[in-house]
Amino acid sequence: MTDEANTPSPSRRALLAAGGAGLALGAATGAGAVTAARTDDTAPVADTGAAVPFHGRHQAGIATAVQDRLHFAAFDVKTDDRAALIDLLKEWTEAAALLTAGRAVGEGAYGGIPEAPPDDTGEALGLKPSRLTLTFGVGPGLFDERFGLADRRPEALVDLPKFPGDNLDAARSGGDLCVQACADDPQVAVHAIRNLARIGFGKVAVRWSQLGFGKTSSTTPDAQTPRNMMGFKDGTRNIAGNDTSNLAKHVWVSEKDGPDWMAGGSYLVARRIRMNIETWDRTSLKEQEDIFGRTKGEGAPYGKRHERDEPELRAMPEAAHVRLAHPDRHGGAMMLRRGYSFTDGTDGLGRLDAGLFFLAYQRDVRDAFIPVQRALARRDVLNEYIQHVGSAVFAIPPGVADEGSWWGRELFTGKA
Numbered sequence: 258m259t260d261e262a263n264t265p266s267p268s269r270r271a272l273l274a275a276g277g278a279g280l281a282l283g284a285a286t287g288a289g290a291v292t293a294a295r296t297d298d299t300a301p302v303a304d305t306g307a308a309v310p311f312h313g314r315h316q317a318g319i320a321t322a323v324q325d326r327l328h329f330a331a332f333d334v335k336t337d338d339r340a341a342l343i344d345l346l347k348e349w350t351e352a353a354a355l356l357t358a359g360r361a362v363g364e365g366a367y368g369g370i371p372e373a374p375p376d377d378t379g380e381a382l383g384l385k386p387s388r389l390t391l392t393f394g395v396g397p398g399l400f401d402e403r404f405g406l407a408d409r410r411p412e413a414l415v416d417l418p419k420f421p422g423d424n425l426d427a428a429r430s431g432g433d434l435c436v437q438a439c440a441d442d443p444q445v446a447v448h449a450i451r452n453l454a455r456i457g458f459g460k461v462a463v464r465w466s467q468l469g470f471g472k473t474s475s476t477t478p479d480a481q482t483p484r485n486m487m488g489f490k491d492g493t494r495n496i497a498g499n500d501t502s503n504l505a506k507h508v509w510v511s512e513k514d515g516p517d518w519m520a521g522g523s524y525l526v527a528r529r530i531r532m533n534i535e536t537w538d539r540t541s542l543k544e545q546e547d548i549f550g551r552t553k554g555e556g557a558p559y560g561k562r563h564e565r566d567e568p569e570l571r572a573m574p575e576a577a578h579v580r581l582a583h584p585d586r587h588g589g590a591m592m593l594r595r596g597y598s599f600t601d602g603t604d605g606l607g608r609l610d611a612g613l614f615f616l617a618y619q620r621d622v623r624d625a626f627i628p629v630q631r632a633l634a635r636r637d638v639l640n641e642y643i644q645h646v647g648s649a650v651f652a653i654p655p656g657v658a659d660e661g662s663w664w665g666r667e668l669f670t671g672k673a
């Protein structure tokens with residue numbers, strides 16, 4: 258965000274209020290350049306300082322290239338007033354378009370009325386857009402009696418079952434709304450969530466949030482596969498951001514899936530998975546490799562030489578993680594994994610409070626996350642070293658089409 262990014266953007270509120278008409282006005286004022294729609298929703302952005310266009314058929318932050326850092330926030334909605342919630346979603350959308358373009362929110366961080374707090378908190382001034390993406394979702398709680406949305410709850414937005422071994426902390430689980438902020442600069446991601454939370458003051462409150470520092474999956478298979486906290490390459494067999502056929506088959510909700518308002522959207526499962534790092538670090542290399550069914554150095558599946566060779570499941574131990582999670586065991590089901598490593602200091606007993614903040618996008622959790630996690634929870638040898646301690650599921654609406662639209666518009670105004 259350059260210092261010019263502090264410049265107020267007076268046309269923005271007017272643009273939203275003007276609905277579709279705002280598009281032409283936006284182009285005339287130059288705002289159009291800032292928020293140009295993605296023509297190819299999946300195109301990876303190589304320049305880590307660049308801006309990822311906010312508008313498009315799908316929300317950015319799913320198939321777009323995975324950035325280095327994460328700040329994820331789940332919110333409880335504190336108001337019962339439907340109109341107030343809609344106003345907030347419009348304000349959030351306006352702010353999100355500015356933030357992802359590397360601009361300050363509202364009237365900026367300085368130069369406004371000296372007697373009032375500035376609209377923007379200011380810590381991202383001078384920083385680049387850093388490929389910031391902001392991805393918005395709605396949790397099951399939004400469909401209770403408060404907002405008249407009960408008949409709009411997607412059948413696929415199920416409450417996740419309790420899996421064997423779950424040790425979930427309610428304070429790190431659930432949420433009525435979520436925003437996933439990903440960026441190549443942690444300060445940019447944190448600034449975005451902080452400012453959205455600030456805008457929402459009185460209407461929403463952060464229920465829990467999670468910082469992530471190292472991506473554990475990528476959507477760009479030509480790049481080096483990142484490693485997780487256990488030292489293994491993670492994300493080798495992920496869905497690539499340019500694999501439009503698998504994205505359509507496994508990630509994007511189609512028109513015929515219903516409900517209408519979710520077409521072009523997806524479902525997100527978030528799990529905070531704690532790793533028993535110290536125990537893992539005392540485990541032999543052979544046992545570590547047996548647990549995944551892949552080699553630690555190359556990341557090759559057992560029985561093969563190269564990382565990207567097709568796994569041969571029979572060459573792996575029966576209860577190896579990859580063998581149990583493989584699509585062949587689940588009717589071909591796949592998900593787009595987009596998780597991050599986390600380390601939240603130590604736990605008071607001198608053990609690292611670290612692990613994987615697992616994020617997976619899919620077309621229907623009943624076909625993907627739930628059956629795969631059922632199999633893993635029952636038999637995965639990795640379970641000796643991990644514990645699921647937080648959980649949430651969200652419906653991720655389609656992208657914001659243009660400057661006249663807003664997060665959740667289809668949900669609140671469209672057909673059920």
Ligand SMILES: C=CC1=C(C)c2cc3[nH]c(cc4nc(cc5[nH]c(cc1n2)c(C)c5CCC(=O)O)C(CCC(=O)O)=C4C)c(C)c3C=C
Binds near residue numbers: 490613615
């Ligand atoms: C329910 C879904 C999954 C959870 C939860 C999960 C946790 C988890 N995974 C790793 C490390 C690796 N996972 C790998 C592959 C892999 N994992 C899942 C699903 C879940 N993982 C799938 C669907 C796959 C791909 C299977 C395939 O198609 O072959 C790998 C191997 C490399 C790769 O393909 O990504 C690693 C390593 C950890 C550490 C973990 C919990 C902490």
Ligand SMILES: [Fe+2]
Binds near residue numbers: 578582
């Ligand atoms: Fe996995």
